[in-house]
Amino acid sequence: MHGAGTGADLLAGIHSEGSFTGRALDICKTASGCYRLEWPRLRFTELQLMIGPDLFTGRGATLGDGRVLLQLSSGAKQMKVTGTLAQLIVE
Numbered sequence: 001m002h003g004a005g006t007g008a009d010l011l012a013g014i015h016s017e018g019s020f021t022g023r024a025l026d027i028c029k030t031a032s033g034c035y036r037l038e039w040p041r042l043r044f045t046e047l048q049l050m051i052g053p054d055l056f057t058g059r060g061a062t063l064g065d066g067r068v069l070l071q072l073s074s075g076a077k078q079m080k081v082t083g084t085l086a087q088l089i090v091e
Contacts, residue, residue, distance in 0.1 A: 011039050011040070012039060013039075014037065014038075014039040015037065015038050015039070016035075016036075016037040017034070017035060017036040017037065018034070018035060019032070019033065019034045019035070019046075020032065020033060020034075020035060026088075027049070027051070027081065027088055027090055028049040028050055028051045028056075029050040029051070029052075030048075030049070030050040031047070031048070031049045031050075032046075032047075032048050033045060033046050033047035033048060034046045040062065040066070041061065041062055042061065042062045042068070043059075043060070043061045043062075044059055044060040044061065044070065045059050046059075047059055047060060047070060047072065049072060051074075051079075051090075054074040054075075054077065055074055056072035056073060056074045056077070056079055057072060057073065057074070058070060058071050058072035058073060058079075059071060060081070066084065067082055067083060067084060068081075068082065068083060068084065068085055068088065069081070069082050070082075070088075079091070
């Protein structure tokens with residue numbers, strides 16, 4: 001992570017990138033991917049979510065209102081996940 005300054009300047013200067021993994025989440029068995037944060041924008045790439053027997057892959061990003069939108073697919077199955085990072089909803 002990188003950041004410099006104070007107050008609003010500090011937030012504007014925050015940059016981070018990396019990868020993540022998770023297990024036994026509310027919406028899936030496992031999740032992994034890469035992220036890039038350039039405040040206030042957060043992007044997700046190389047997403048992989050195991051939901052039931054299906055492996056969904058895709059990408060996502062924060063929207064202008066701060067909500068997150070993930071777009072995923074598994075073969076012909078399409079899925080959108082939206083909400084705040086604290087409360088995602090599968091559609």
